[in-house]
Amino acid sequence: MTKLSVNINKIATLRNARGHNRPDVLQAARDIERFGAQGITVHPRPDERHIRYQDVRDLRHVVTTEINVEGNPTPDFLDLVREVRPEQVTLVPDAPDAITSNAGWDTVTHQQYLREVVADLKSIGCRVSIFLDPIAELVEAAATTGTDRIELYTEAYATQFLADREAAVAPYRAAAALAGKLGLGVNAGHDLDLDNLAWLHQQLPELDEVSIGHALVCDALYLGLENTVQLYLRQLKSMNS
Ligand SMILES: CC(=O)[C@@H](O)[C@H](O)COP(=O)(O)O
Numbered sequence: 011m012t013k014l015s016v017n018i019n020k021i022a023t024l025r026n027a028r029g030h031n032r033p034d035v036l037q038a039a040r041d042i043e044r045f046g047a048q049g050i051t052v053h054p055r056p057d058e059r060h061i062r063y064q065d066v067r068d069l070r071h072v073v074t075t076e077i078n079v080e081g082n083p084t085p086d087f088l089d090l091v092r093e094v095r096p097e098q099v100t101l102v103p104d105a106p107d108a109i110t111s112n113a114g115w116d117t118v119t120h121q122q123y124l125r126e127v128v129a130d131l132k133s134i135g136c137r138v139s140i141f142l143d144p145i146a147e148l149v150e151a152a153a154t155t156g157t158d159r160i161e162l163y164t165e166a167y168a169t170q171f172l173a174d175r176e177a178a179v180a181p182y183r184a185a186a187a188l189a190g191k192l193g194l195g196v197n198a199g200h201d202l203d204l205d206n207l208a209w210l211h212q213q214l215p216e217l218d219e220v221s222i223g224h225a226l227v228c229d230a231l232y233l234g235l236e237n238t239v240q241l242y243l244r245q246l247k248s249m250n251s
């Protein structure tokens with residue numbers, strides 16, 4: 011079964027635009043779970059332009075499924091996850107000023123560093139996932155760090171999907187199969203939407219979880235949050251049920 015973890019960053023972006031508490035990020039998380047999502051993802055950035063560190067602390071008392079906290083393991087980030095102890099931490103090598111995540115880890119170059127971070131996070135009970143591009147040597151190097159999972163960075167898939175869905179998915183299918191052989195779980199995320207999700211899901215039987223935020227929140231403006239969450243869940247049903 012492939013789980014849907016909804017990234018609520020963009021709900022916080024809207025809230026922050028006015029400085030009050032509308033929309034209420036914690037209530038949104040509760041509702042998203044009630045609508046059927048199996049997890050809540052947040053990616054607090056150093057400038058706290060959307061999810062704030064305090065939101066992550068508060069979510070710990072609200073989320074009953076799983077919290078997935080994404081980010082670059084800076085000292086502040088590591089202090090936060092040590093305090094909150096989310097079910098999953100996804101390591102993303104983004105620069106402080108990145109508009110959004112724009113690269114995966116070079117797990118070959120940063121193998122030793124990642125090994126230390128992974129061990130630290132696993133020692134406090136977090137499942138760890140490493141965000142990377144679908145390249146065999148990156149998957150192999152990730153496996154040596156002790157990580158539980160990888161998260162395949164799907165921006166390239168999403169960009170190519172409409173022109174050639176088979177070419178778009180081929181490297182992801184190979185990377186997921188390799189990860190499975192190496193004993194790693196497989197997550198995926200970035201720019202997934204109602205058009206491209208079902209094909210990725212059908213082609214990657216190893217897929218444990220997708221985290222989706224930007225497109226899902228955009229769709230919710232037109233379709234409503236409950237309906238939207240259920241439409242995304244439906245894309246993940248074909249091989250699950
Ligand atoms: C790792 C990843 O792909 C997501 O976390 C994405 O970067 C969302 O972050 P933003 O909401 O800041 O764009």
Ligand SMILES: NCC(=O)COP(=O)(O)O
Pocket residue numbers: 017051053080198199200201202221222223224225226
């Ligand atoms: N890990 C990916 C994520 O959380 C959401 O990415 P996006 O759907 O906002 O592009």
